[in-house]
Amino acid sequence: MFIASVGRVSTVPLRLVVPDEIDVVIARSTDAPIVESEAQLRTVLSSLSGVDAVGVEARAAKLATRSIKKSTKMSAIDMAISMVDLTTLEGADTPGRVQSLCTKALRPDPRDLTVPSVAAVCVYPDLVAQARRTLAGSAVAVAAVATAFPSGRASMAVKLLDVREAVAAGADEIDMVIDRGAFLSGRLGQVYEEIVAVKEACGDAHLKVILETGELVTYDNVRRASWLAMLAGADFIKTSTGKVGVNATQPVALVMLEAVRDFAETNGRVVGVKVAGGIRTTKDAMKYLVIVNETAGSAWLTPQRFRFGASSLLNDLLMQRLKQQRGAYVRPDEFSGD
Amino acid sequence: MSDRLDVRKTYKLLINGAFPRSESGRTYEVLSEHGDFLANVAQGSKKDVRDAVVAARGAQTKWSSASAYNRGQVIYRLAEMAESRRAELGEHVGLAEGLGAKQSAKSVARAIDRIVWYAGWTDKIAQVFGGANPVAGPFFNFSVPKACGVVGVVAPQESSLEAFVDAVLAPICSGNSVVAVASERRPTPSVLLGEMSATADFPPGVLNILTGATGELAPILASHEDVDGIDLSGLDEVVANELHALAAGSIKRVYRSGHDAPASTRRLRAFIETATVWHTIGQ
Numbered sequence: 001m002f003i004a005s006v007g008r009v010s011t012v013p014l015r016l017v018v019p020d021e022i023d024v025v026i027a028r029s030t031d032a033p034i035v036e037s038e039a040q041l042r043t044v045l046s047s048l049s050g051v052d053a054v055g056v057e058a059r060a061a062k063l064a065t066r067s068i069k070k071s072t073k074m075s076a077i078d079m080a081i082s083m084v085d086l087t088t089l090e091g092a093d094t095p096g097r098v099q100s101l102c103t104k105a106l107r108p109d110p111r112d113l114t115v116p117s118v119a120a121v122c123v124y125p126d127l128v129a130q131a132r133r134t135l136a137g138s139a140v141a142v143a144a145v146a147t148a149f150p151s152g153r154a155s156m157a158v159k160l161l162d163v164r165e166a167v168a169a170g171a172d173e174i175d176m177v178i179d180r181g182a183f184l185s186g187r188l189g190q191v192y193e194e195i196v197a198v199k200e201a202c203g204d205a206h207l208k209v210i211l212e213t214g215e216l217v218t219y220d221n222v223r224r225a226s227w228l229a230m231l232a233g234a235d236f237i238k239t240s241t242g243k244v245g246v247n248a249t250q251p252v253a254l255v256m257l258e259a260v261r262d263f264a265e266t267n268g269r270v271v272g273v274k275v276a277g278g279i280r281t282t283k284d285a286m287k288y289l290v291i292v293n294e295t296a297g298s299a300w301l302t303p304q305r306f307r308f309g310a311s312s313l314l315n316d317l318l319m320q321r322l323k324q325q326r327g328a329y330v331r332p333d334e335f336s337g338d
Numbered sequence: 339m340s341d342r343l344d345v346r347k348t349y350k351l352l353i354n355g356a357f358p359r360s361e362s363g364r365t366y367e368v369l370s371e372h373g374d375f376l377a378n379v380a381q382g383s384k385k386d387v388r389d390a391v392v393a394a395r396g397a398q399t400k401w402s403s404a405s406a407y408n409r410g411q412v413i414y415r416l417a418e419m420a421e422s423r424r425a426e427l428g429e430h431v432g433l434a435e436g437l438g439a440k441q442s443a444k445s446v447a448r449a450i451d452r453i454v455w456y457a458g459w460t461d462k463i464a465q466v467f468g469g470a471n472p473v474a475g476p477f478f479n480f481s482v483p484k485a486c487g488v489v490g491v492v493a494p495q496e497s498s499l500e501a502f503v504d505a506v507l508a509p510i511c512s513g514n515s516v517v518a519v520a521s522e523r524r525p526t527p528s529v530l531l532g533e534m535s536a537t538a539d540f541p542p543g544v545l546n547i548l549t550g551a552t553g554e555l556a557p558i559l560a561s562h563e564d565v566d567g568i569d570l571s572g573l574d575e576v577v578a579n580e581l582h583a584l585a586a587g588s589i590k591r592v593y594r595s596g597h598d599a600p601a602s603t604r605r606l607r608a609f610i611e612t613a614t615v616w617h618t619i620g621q
Binding site for chain 2: 328331332334
């Protein structure tokens with residue numbers, strides 16, 4: 001399998017030339033940088049090339065104009081459904097609401113058994129047990145947002161306890177937030193250590209690291225934070241909590257996908273990307289899939305490597321799916337609210 | 339002799355209170371009744387219909403729950419706006435329908451009077467079409483007329499302004515929101531009316547106007563499952579029959595009439611549903 005050939009800028013540290021087409025490297029490379037000190041971490045991160053902001057935005061905008069034809073659209077919709085982390089992160093969440101969300105995750109459209117299940121259900125830690133009960137025996141994972149989500153403003157002990165409790169309750173995946181304050185004021189070692197500690201607390205659970213790109217200000221910071229999280233052991237890097245003004249954007253996703261691609265090339269470890277917040281329409285989802293394919297390659301087009309964190313997106317995907325089948329526009333209330 | 343450059347006008351769609359070009363980027367030429375070039379008008383597409391229905395759905399609940407008095411004021415303001423642009427409307431109606439100045443002015447005057455007539459109807463619908471029903475028990479029983487929801491209007495083709503006013507305001511005055519397909523060959527007076535509606539405090543999405551090929555847009559509107567009713571006045575018998583069948587697929591209310599049906603309560607009643615409410619006496 002080949003990574004789609006695209007004109008691109010390498011972000012690999014200490015390496016200037018990247019061949020146009022490369023086999024996806026899954027084998028563990030021997031020269032993986034092992035971070036032993038904050039100074040070394042700084043060296044690695046500062047060796048990353050800067051992001052050409054205008055170029056990234058232009059490229060993302062260009063890719064977004066690509067049209068997906070009818071035959072492909074249906075499979076793209078199914079692919080997007082299987083990549084959804086169906087999310088409810090409200091103060092008003094109840095066990096009943098989580099239960100109905102899980103039921104929907106298993107069988108998004110109860111009338112049509114060909115609709116795939118979603119990838120995971122994403123809830124607050126105290127509702128993990130409820131989700132686990134409803135999803136028992138299914139392939140749908142339970143993800144929990146932990147580490148004092150969404151601000152991350154709590155002591156390390158509290159964050160780790162949050163994670164351990166979620167894992168003990170049955171979470172398969174943990175979505176943690178990084179300490180943006182520490183990152184922005186340059187305490188990179190602290191951010192790194194927190195991720196390492198949380199990763200350890202996760203045990204077998206997958207760790208998704210939320211960069212909260214809306215608060216990182218620049219693309220350069222997004223690139224550095226992506227590398228930092230991957231070096232610290234993240235299984236996924238995730239754009240946003242969905243709780244701040246600016247959520248996932250296509251240029252940010254592009255920068256993060258470049259980072260995972262280059263990280264896989266140099267370090268041999270495959271990291272996934274999750275885009276979250278503000279993705280509500282099938283059209284948006286299609287644009288992200290194009291960006292994934294053209295940046296990281298088709299190997300990333302699986303739920304193991306790419307996810308959408310969303311709630312209302314699922315209904316729009318189901319609506320468009322039904323529209324493809326019926327040939328007429330469909331009522332939004334054909335599907336249960338979330 | 340003036341050396342000013344022409345300020346040429348682009349006739350656009352009205353969707354959700356904004357005036358976009360067609361999503362497809364297409365336009366078509368509209369000719370006057372005498373065959374002279376009149377305007378380049380946006381040629382709406384399938385996706386414009388979809389966007390307009392989403393806008394109409396979003397606006398409908400609030401519009402139907404606004405007080406009848408308020409709805410009447412908004413529609414009356416449309417008459418005010420039209421009154422101050424009578425000359426312009428008259429010119430367009432004249433060119434589109436091939437009428438002389440006197441006749442087109444009369445047509446515009448009738449259209450504006452019709453707007454006022456609908457403004458007056460908003461708070462009378464419940465009185466006239468609703469009622470208190472006698473029942474055998476200690477209850478009040480009321481029939482309350484309610485809007486059906488989103489109504490698609492395929493406007494009549496011949497009468498460019500008068501019939502358009504009838505077709506769109508009848509459902510709007512009872513609290514429906516409307517997606518209208520304007521007359522294909524004579525769209526400019528309805529586009530002007532749409533522009534006036536935007537300055538008449540019509541909430542965005544209550545009135546959406548698409549211009550383009552009726553044969554292309556009407557079937558999409560008729561089969562759209564999120565449209566609750568459709569007025570097929572602008573189609574000939576054969577096509578209307580086909581679309582009537584399409585509309586049945588999603589159990590729409592369908593209204594059909596000959597061209598130029600005068601203001602009638604039949605049109606008003608076409609897109610009203612009657613809810614029956616029981617209430618115990620003395621509680």
